[in-house]
Amino acid sequence: MSYPADLRYSKEHEWVRVEDSRATIGITSFAAEELGDIVFVELPEIGADLSQFGTFGVVESVKAVSDLYAPISGTVVEVNEALGDAPELMNSDPFGEGWIARVELSDPSQLDALMDADAYAAETA
Amino acid sequence: MSYSPHTEADRSRMLAAIGVGSVDDLFADIPAAVRAGDWAIPDPLTEQEVRAELARLAGRNRIPEVSFLGAGVYRHLVPAVVGEVIGRPEFATAYTPYQPEVSQGTLQSIYEFQSLICELTGMEVATASHYDGATATAEAALMACRLTRRHRVAVSAGVNPDYRRVLETYCSGPGVEVVIVPIDLAEGGSGATDPAAAAAALGDDVACLVAAQPNFYGQLEPMAELAEAAHGAGGLLVAVVEPTSLAILAPPGAYDADIVAAEGQPLGIPASFGGPYVGLMAARMAAVRQMPGRLVGATRDVEGRKGYVLTLQAREQHIRRERAASNICTNQALMALAATTYLTAVGPQGLREVAELSSVQARHLAAALEDAGLAHRRFGGTYFAEVTMTVADAARRLAALAERGIVAGYLPERDEPQLRDTLLLAATELTTDDDVARLVEALEATR
Numbered sequence: 001m002s003y004p005a006d007l008r009y010s011k012e013h014e015w016v017r018v019e020d021s022r023a024t025i026g027i028t029s030f031a032a033e034e035l036g037d038i039v040f041v042e043l044p045e046i047g048a049d050l051s052q053f054g055t056f057g058v059v060e061s062v063k064a065v066s067d068l069y070a071p072i073s074g075t076v077v078e079v080n081e082a083l084g085d086a087p088e089l090m091n092s093d094p095f096g097e098g099w100i101a102r103v104e105l106s107d108p109s110q111l112d113a114l115m116d117a118d119a120y121a122a123e124t125a
Numbered sequence: 126m127s128y129s130p131h132t133e134a135d136r137s138r139m140l141a142a143i144g145v146g147s148v149d150d151l152f153a154d155i156p157a158a159v160r161a162g163d164w165a166i167p168d169p170l171t172e173q174e175v176r177a178e179l180a181r182l183a184g185r186n187r188i189p190e191v192s193f194l195g196a197g198v199y200r201h202l203v204p205a206v207v208g209e210v211i212g213r214p215e216f217a218t219a220y221t222p223y224q225p226e227v228s229q230g231t232l233q234s235i236y237e238f239q240s241l242i243c244e245l246t247g248m249e250v251a252t253a254s255h256y257d258g259a260t261a262t263a264e265a266a267l268m269a270c271r272l273t274r275r276h277r278v279a280v281s282a283g284v285n286p287d288y289r290r291v292l293e294t295y296c297s298g299p300g301v302e303v304v305i306v307p308i309d310l311a312e313g314g315s316g317a318t319d320p321a322a323a324a325a326a327l328g329d330d331v332a333c334l335v336a337a338q339p340n341f342y343g344q345l346e347p348m349a350e351l352a353e354a355a356h357g358a359g360g361l362l363v364a365v366v367e368p369t370s371l372a373i374l375a376p377p378g379a380y381d382a383d384i385v386a387a388e389g390q391p392l393g394i395p396a397s398f399g400g401p402y403v404g405l406m407a408a409r410m411a412a413v414r415q416m417p418g419r420l421v422g423a424t425r426d427v428e429g430r431k432g433y434v435l436t437l438q439a440r441e442q443h444i445r446r447e448r449a450a451s452n453i454c455t456n457q458a459l460m461a462l463a464a465t466t467y468l469t470a471v472g473p474q475g476l477r478e479v480a481e482l483s484s485v486q487a488r489h490l491a492a493a494l495e496d497a498g499l500a501h502r503r504f505g506g507t508y509f510a511e512v513t514m515t516v517a518d519a520a521r522r523l524a525a526l527a528e529r530g531i532v533a534g535y536l537p538e539r540d541e542p543q544l545r546d547t548l549l550l551a552a553t554e555l556t557t558d559d560d561v562a563r564l565v566e567a568l569e570a571t572r
Contacts, residue, residue, distance in 0.1 A: 040414065040439070045274060058448070065439040067448075 002121055003028065004095050008111055009120035012053070012069040015095065016114065018105070023072055026099040027059065027090060030124045035061035038087045041068075043079040044101055050074055052110050057100065059090070072110050074103030189532045191560045193490070195511045195551025196341070196535035197258065197285045198402075199391045201369070201479060202555060203467065207393040210466045211459050225435045232433035235421040235458065238465040245371050245468070246385045247378025248407035253419040253456035255404030258388025259288040262335065262365050263295035264417045264451060265386040265406060269333035269361045270301055271415045271450065272383075277302045277331050281318040281351075282310075283340030284365055286540040292335070306334065309504075310543050316342050316504030316513060320350035327358035333383070334358075337365040338374065342537065342549060343487075343511030344504055349380040356381070368392050368405065368464075370509050372473070372480040377407075384408045393467025394460055403460035414440055417451030479554050483510035486552035486561075493561050499568045503547050511551040513537065519546045522571045531567050 007015040013031035017024040040060040050070035057068040090098035242251035255261040334355040352362040361383035377385045389403040422436030440450040487510045494500040500514040526533045534550035
């Protein structure tokens, strides 16, 4: 399987897309597939401080309930409210409309601790 | 024969592994005063001797001939069908098994209970029940904290003092601050929560205002205004209600309550010391994932037949472990079935008659005491079926009447010193005019 080349990936199967000082966070297509039909996501609060690899929410599928781990530290500036009514967007478009939150990065150097698309593809192979 | 599978060596290894000196040290947090001392266990008795001893103990019970005691528990008629249904072996002995879905009958009865509680409260979703009204109230306050992500709870002093104590215990663990919103207890006062005072006490970081309708002193609260005050502070309104009163009072759904908690005992469960009782909880659908305890849902199987399931279990302890919505993983199924059977047996009209008769008899009681010059209403405003009366020398006369087999209500000064020389008297449809006449006569005799 191949993954978008412009993203960074964590071992916990979250992705980050960096645009200037902000980053968008979501879960990967691999995670979405493993979870099965996602029925609920508990979003972080705007203004919450996330720390890299700390939990920041919960995703619930018909099979399991899993914590969401922040791939990067930062302050939440926006959450994907659309997931409230349509959590299945995380299954159908995990790298696009299924995004979870946007954060203001506190330490961009943390990106170095994440994988690129090829490394993540190898990790999930 | 020893029932313990562990040898002394096993125990020593376990204690060493956790770094504790002795088994007694594990109980160090329990105050010495409440620990069991030496057991004084008498010699064995024959069955005949045991029966005689139990009969002797039972003979010491004093069943009042006339009672006006309420204060959260109410003596209503329990139709015989309630005992008949909950005594059926399928219900009386079966616990919701794992896998619960094999017990479709049990799940259906819980689903019907939830539907009835929703109809009664005007809310959108109800849980499968809780231990009692006090724990349901505490759980509702913690649920409000989860929903608002705030950690301060305001409680009207009109909420049952026992509920407030349980709430404080529940809040002490997670570090939730509990503040009391005072009510006007002065002679001739409203006996209710003042919305302006409540608004001032709430602040902008309060998770909820907990208020009771009717309140502990029988008084009706301005619930719609209290809801407005709570919402104005960005918090929720937790309404603690008396279920039979909902047949004639506005349901919490109509005054914008966010969470409803109640003691379900008046619905077909006899008044008895220590219960078992049943807690009710209902809320808006948007809050469903933060509700504690179990929920039964209706669905269809692959062949399109109706069926019942335990739903949204992810909130529960056995899946989310320490991140669960609550430590409650079960419900008070048999007592919930009693409430379901009761509500079904009396129907909407029957419940309205129960509520009307109770409130009519409470007014007859208050008027009789006032006409005899024995007492007068402590508060202005209006009340449901329980009334706080100012009575000279209340504590002494309550004790004197108990000697005559009459329980003249509850003594509010136990919880509120300000309410010295008042009695809280409850009436239900079982309160007869003769009961009232006997109370008047007995109070006269103790002037």
